[in-house]
Amino acid sequence: MLGFTLPRAARNTRITRAHKVSAALVATASCAAALSLTAAPSDAATPSAHAPAAVKPVSANGLPLTAKDRADDGKKDTVLASSVADHLKVTGVEKQGHTAKEAASRSVERKAIATPKTAPKAAPKAAPKRYANNLDGWIRQSLDIMKAKGIPGSYEGLHRNIMRESSGNPNAVNDWDINAINGIPSKGLLQVIQPTFDTYHVAGTANKLTDPVANITAAANYAAHRYGSIDNVNSAY
Numbered sequence: 226m227l228g229f230t231l232p233r234a235a236r237n238t239r240i241t242r243a244h245k246v247s248a249a250l251v252a253t254a255s256c257a258a259a260l261s262l263t264a265a266p267s268d269a270a271t272p273s274a275h276a277p278a279a280v281k282p283v284s285a286n287g288l289p290l291t292a293k294d295r296a297d298d299g300k301k302d303t304v305l306a307s308s309v310a311d312h313l314k315v316t317g318v319e320k321q322g323h324t325a326k327e328a329a330s331r332s333v334e335r336k337a338i339a340t341p342k343t344a345p346k347a348a349p350k351a352a353p354k355r356y357a358n359n360l361d362g363w364i365r366q367s368l369d370i371m372k373a374k375g376i377p378g379s380y381e382g383l384h385r386n387i388m389r390e391s392s393g394n395p396n397a398v399n400d401w402d403i404n405a406i407n408g409i410p411s412k413g414l415l416q417v418i419q420p421t422f423d424t425y426h427v428a429g430t431a432n433k434l435t436d437p438v439a440n441i442t443a444a445a446n447y448a449a450h451r452y453g454s455i456d457n458v459n460s461a462y
Contacts, residue, residue: 360384360393363414363437370442374427378445382456387441389460390416395437413440421447 354369356362364383371378391397391414399411409418413435422434425446430439448455448462 360387360414360437363395363441366438367441367445370427370429370438371445374442374446376427376442376446376449377454377456378449379456382454382458383441383445386444386455386458387414390414395440396435413437413444415440415444417444417447425450 356366364380364387367383368378368380370376387393390411393414395414397413397416399405399416402411404411404418409420411418414437417434417440419434422440422443425443426432426439427442427446430436430442433439445455448458452458452462
């Protein structure tokens with residue numbers, strides 16, 4: 226506890242009871258103040274002594290940043306941000322293009338699967354061959370039928386025998402030979418009698434003795450069976 230000494234003048238003065246009480250109060254107050262200062266930590270009196278100092282930014286060379294350095298850093302940050310944004314845009318466009326290609330490919334595949342294959346169209350039937358309605362046309366039509374039926378003969382052989390037998394007249398009738406006497410006269414281009422026509426008639430031709438094509442093919446069929454070919458006939462047969 227701190228000592229308390231009265232001033233010299235006070236020692237010579239008579240101390241009353243009131244003086245003693247006042248002195249005691251002053252001494253008590255002084256002790257309380259002294260204890261308060263002693264109990265407080267030393268660092269509490271200077272709280273700012275331990276506070277971290279503010280760090281000032283410096284440039285790459287260790288010097289404090291200038292306004293120009295800050296502007297340059299701002300531009301670099303802007304360029305970097307723009308580059309990143311551009312990269313993201315390009316990547317997004319590429320992804321969209323890839324996705325679109327995949328969608329188009331799937332669409333084509335679905336279309337190929339969904340579209341049924343159509344049966345190939347049958348080749349159009351060839352138009353029936355037309356022949357002239359004269360001796361040349363009758364011979365040519367007969368030759369085509371003979372070829373299809375396997376009956377031998379040539380244009381020359383047919384034409385030669387027709388000209389000898391009827392002179393090319395499809396309605397020619399022989400009414401004087403033995404067949405006429407027997408009631409079965411020879412008729413047509415190749416002068417065929419009815420029984421011979423009936424026996425050697427070629428299917429697909431008219432069933433009429435004087436029909437030009439039917440007459441020629443029946444006669445050629447008869448000659449093929451008897452002489453080997455109408456080409457081998459050079460006289461009445």
